[in-house]
Amino acid sequence: VIQAELLETLQGDGPFTLFAPTDQAFADAGIDLASLDTPEGKTALTNILLYHVVPGAVPASAVTECMSADAVNGQPLAFTVGTGVMVNGANVTIADVNTSNGIIHVIDKVLSPSDTPNDLPRTAQCTGIHTSLVAAVIQAELLETLQGDGPFTLFAPTDQAFADAGIDLATLDTPEGKAALADILLYHVHAGSVQVSNITEGMMLQMVNGDNTTLSLTTGINGANITLADVMTSNGIIHVIDAVLTPPEDVVEDTSGDTVASEDDDSNLTTIISLIAVGLVGALGAVLFLRSRGSDEETQKDLSELGIINNSQPIAATSYATQQTQQPAATVDYSAQYAQQAQPAQQVATQAYVAQPVQAVQPIQTVEVIPHPVAAQPVVAEPAVVRQWTDEGGYTWRSMDDGNTYWWTGTEWKLYG
Numbered sequence: 107v108i109q110a111e112l113l114e115t116l117q118g119d120g121p122f123t124l125f126a127p128t129d130q131a132f133a134d135a136g137i138d139l140a141s142l143d144t145p146e147g148k149t150a151l152t153n154i155l156l157y158h159v160v161p162g163a164v165p166a167s168a169v170t171e172c173m174s175a176d177a178v179n180g181q182p183l184a185f186t187v188g189t190g191v192m193v194n195g196a197n198v199t200i201a202d203v204n205t206s207n208g209i210i211h212v213i214d215k216v217l218s219p220s221d222t223p224n225d226l227p228r229t230a231q232c233t234g235i236h237t238s239l240v241a242a243v244i245q246a247e248l249l250e251t252l253q254g255d256g257p258f259t260l261f262a263p264t265d266q267a268f269a270d271a272g273i274d275l276a277t278l279d280t281p282e283g284k285a286a287l288a289d290i291l292l293y294h295v296h297a298g299s300v301q302v303s304n305i306t307e308g309m310m311l312q313m314v315n316g317d318n319t320t321l322s323l324t325t326g327i328n329g330a331n332i333t334l335a336d337v338m339t340s341n342g343i344i345h346v347i348d349a350v351l352t353p354p355e356d357v358v359e360d361t362s363g364d365t366v367a368s369e370d371d372d373s374n375l376t377t378i379i380s381l382i383a384v385g386l387v388g389a390l391g392a393v394l395f396l397r398s399r400g401s402d403e404e405t406q407k408d409l410s411e412l413g414i415i416n417n418s419q420p421i422a423a424t425s426y427a428t429q430q431t432q433q434p435a436a437t438v439d440y441s442a443q444y445a446q447q448a449q450p451a452q453q454v455a456t457q458a459y460v461a462q463p464v465q466a467v468q469p470i471q472t473v474e475v476i477p478h479p480v481a482a483q484p485v486v487a488e489p490a491v492v493r494q495w496t497d498e499g500g501y502t503w504r505s506m507d508d509g510n511t512y513w514w515t516g517t518e519w520k521l522y523g
Contacts, residue, residue, distance in 0.1 A: 109139055110152040120207030121163040125183075125193055127216045135216035157181055157219045163209050166191050166201035172232030181219045184232070193217070195224075195340075226252045226260050229339045235346070238268035238275070239291075245275055246288040256341035257299040258314075261327055263350045271350035289315050293353040299343055302335040317353050327351065 107113050116122065127135075142151045156179040164175065173185040186192040191201060196215035203210035227249055230236040239262055243249055252258065263271075278287045292315035300311065309321040319328050326332045330349035337344035489506035496502045502514040503522070512519040 107155060109143065110148055110155050112152060112155055116159070118207065121161075122178075122208035123160040123162060123164040124208060124210045125158045125160075125196070125198075125213050125217065126210050127158070127196075127213055128199075131196075131214055131216050135218075137216065153179055153219055154216070157183075157217050165209060166198065166211065172234075174232075177219075179219060183217070184224050186224075186228070225340045226256075226258060226342055226344060229337060229344060230260070230262055233262075233337075233346075235264045235266075236262055238265045238273070239263060241275060242268070242273070242287055242291055245279065246284050246291055248288060248291055252295070252341075254341065256297075258342035259296040259298060259300040259311075260342060260344045261294045261296075261330070261332075261347050261351065262344050263294070263330070263347055264333075267330075267347065267349050271352075273350065289353055290350070293317055293319070293351050301343060302332065302345070315353060319351065 107116060116124070137151075137154075139151075141147065157177045159178045160175050160183065161178060169185045169187055169191050171185075171187045173187075175183050175185070177183055183193055186195075191198040191211070193211075193213065194215075194217050196213040196217060198211045199214050200212035203212070224232065227240060227243055230243075231240045243252060252260070273290075275287075277283065293313045295314040296311045296319075297314055305321045305323060307321075307323050311319050311321060311327075313319055321327050326347060327345075328351050330347040330351060332345045333348050334346035337346070489508035489510065491504050492507050493505040494503065504512045504514075504519065506512065511522045513522050514520075
């Protein structure tokens with residue numbers, strides 16, 4: 107006080123309230139009076155000392171929770187009342203030492219004008235309009251997080267904003283509810299210090315919960331208006347907003363629909379291939395039928411080129427004519443199929459074709475069953491999906507139009523019940 111030339115000031119009429127740090131507090135603060143014995147040092151020391159003086163007499167009994175007062179140097183002091191009285195985080199170890207011109211409260215810490223009184227939660231609590239926010243922070247077990255070193259930027263919805271959003275803390279007092287509440291609250295916190303003067307139009311901020319928000323000079327943050335900006339705290343900045351921000355919903359890809367579509371596509375592809383095959387069979391059969399109307403020598407040559415008979419084995423004209431008369435449909439519709447399936451028919455080359463004319467084309471008869479599987483290919487008999495949903499446990503279900511219910515095991519749909 108003497109070095110800062112404040113002795114005469116503190117001997118004035120007053121009254122004053124002096125928060126007096128102990129010698130140990132000065133030592134802990136690292137204040138070296140010798141190094142401050144310069145004009146600049148004296149100015150800095152004066153500013154520090156006057157930050158410990160409040161005009162008027164303020165006894166400890168007059169201090170209330172969240173009370174604030176301006177020191178003689180114009181900087182604010184914040185008070186906390188718990189088991190004792192605290193000012194800017196310094197404990198009042200001895201209170202109400204009365205003097206002729208005021209009151210002295212002994213404290214265990216040197217107060218600095220650069221100090222901000224309280225952290226984010228404490229400052230929000232003291233505003234009187236963030237009761238719901240503070241209660242939500244406590245319920246979501248985020249108090250310690252927001253009391254951390256930071257710096258953080260907190261966009262703080264008012265009590266009215268919580269009411270407008272319909273947030274009922276009682277219904278969220280479950281493990282799942284607390285997780286959802288924490289996600290909402292952390293969507294209001296940015297890891298870093300952002301003052302209003304730093305905001306640009308369309309500026310993106312990543313919030314602590316991992317989602318992004320958009321800032322605007324006209325519409326605030328995600329459409330919520332900033333009603334009070336740049337409230338400084340010991341570990342960040344508070345911007346008061348008039349609406350609760352809602353995190354974007356996570357997009358969960360539903361691959362079950364793709365699976366159904368894929369199965370339908372496969373079924374349609376199989377049907378198309380089958381129809382094309384039948385068409386080719388019919389076309390080739392017609393060609394062979396027309397060619398079969400030529401001479402026996404041409405027929406023998408054609409069959410020889412296909413590898414069905416040996417040129418050294420003549421074909422009896424009556425044998426082929428008999429077959430043509432008895433089974434014209436087989437010759438017209440499926441001769442080409444016989445030619446395509448030359449592999450199973452290779453055994454005929456080791457037998458006398460004349461002796462077994464009918465047996466040589468026996469494989470053709472089995473082709474008559476082809477239309478049946480082709481007609482049955484469209485999946486018309488399978489039940490259709492009426493509804494598909496995912497329950498709270500993460501299981502996916504399907505309700506079918508035949509009354510059955512299936513659930514997805516991770517590899518297949520399994521009948522339930």
